[in-house]
Amino acid sequence: MIEFKEITKEYAETTALKNISFKIKDGQIFGLIGHNGAGKSTTIKILVSILNQTTGEIYVDDQELAQYRKNIKPKIGYVADTPDTFLRLKANEYWELMGTAYEISDEQFEKRLTYYTELFEIDSNSEELIESFSHGMRQKTFLVGALLANPKIWVLDEPMTGLDPQATYDLKKLMREHAKNGNIVLFSTHNLEHAQELCDEIVILRKGEILYNGTIEELQAQNKNESLETIYLRIAGREADQRDRDIANHSEDGDL
Ligand SMILES: Nc1ncnc2c1ncn2[C@@H]1O[C@H](COP(=O)(O)OP(=O)(O)OP(=O)(O)O)[C@@H](O)[C@H]1O
Numbered sequence: 001m002i003e004f005k006e007i008t009k010e011y012a013e014t015t016a017l018k019n020i021s022f023k024i025k026d027g028q029i030f031g032l033i034g035h036n037g038a039g040k041s042t043t044i045k046i047l048v049s050i051l052n053q054t055t056g057e058i059y060v061d062d063q064e065l066a067q068y069r070k071n072i073k074p075k076i077g078y079v080a081d082t083p084d085t086f087l088r089l090k091a092n093e094y095w096e097l098m099g100t101a102y103e104i105s106d107e108q109f110e111k112r113l114t115y116y117t118e119l120f121e122i123d124s125n126s127e128e129l130i131e132s133f134s135h136g137m138r139q140k141t142f143l144v145g146a147l148l149a150n151p152k153i154w155v156l157d158e159p160m161t162g163l164d165p166q167a168t169y170d171l172k173k174l175m176r177e178h179a180k181n182g183n184i185v186l187f188s189t190h191n192l193e194h195a196q197e198l199c200d201e202i203v204i205l206r207k208g209e210i211l212y213n214g215t216i217e218e219l220q221a222q223n224k225n226e227s228l229e230t231i232y233l234r235i236a237g238r239e240a241d242q243r244d245r246d247i248a249n250h251s252e253d254g255d256l
Pocket of ligand 1: 011012013014015016034035036037038039040041042043081
């Protein structure tokens with residue numbers, strides 16, 4: 001289980017997360033949804049120990065992340081939203097690096113590498129530099145790297161971006177299987193159809209605050225006869241921005 005408890009993240013001039021709390025249960029595919037700048041990547045980067053929160057705590061299987069990083073980090077496989085790291089390595093070199101970092105046995109490494117590289121059809125590109133790859137091929141390379149260790153928790157920041165339809169289909173299938181086996185898949189997306197297809201539960205973020213946490217079915221039951229897109233845009237989109245502006249204007253006019 002993962003628990004975000006009253007997490008706030010302040011950058012120099014921005015409060016990216018404002019006291020957010022939610023839980024992800026074992027066996028769940030969990031979606032983070034929100035406009036650009038809502039705080040999805042910041043949430044993810046804190047969980048994978050790239051960033052520290054300003055206040056609050058994260059628990060993974062009842063262990064507090066800051067205290068038990070050494071235990072928790074090997075449980076997590078992470079794919080960033082911008083596949084622009086390790087560009088001077090060949091794909092094979094990157095996968096070997098991941099194999100060493102996660103201490104994967106040679107046998108498991110070979111087995112999983114063959115399976116995933118054939119599945120994502122990049123087995124023939126293994127001796128090429130990552131910088132020569134298209135966005136989608138880089139995405140596949142990093143996905144393979146994250147899945148090699150078979151970590152319990154997959155943390156995928158906009159994983160389908162740039163993937164072709166076959167790879168998207170295959171990844172969705174892998175995500176479902178992984179969760180079905182009692183593991184956790186946390187991913188961020190702008191694609192509401194993917195969220196609807198995949199997620200057991202979602203968080204909708206807007207300007208660092210949680211607007212909704214629950215299942216998509218519950219959200220739709222509360223807003224009968226409306227599509228997820230209509231509901232989402234009303235609570236997180238331009239209408240919500242207009243409401244913010246109206247409130248601000250009233251305040252300035254001394255109406256409130
Ligand atoms: N390194 C940083 N320094 C300062 N501000 C940052 C930094 N990273 C993110 N922010 C700000 O924090 C807020 C949340 O950004 P974040 O990247 O978490 O959003 P996001 O929901 O992942 O957006 P996107 O969908 O565009 O990837 C934004 O206002 C962003 O400008």
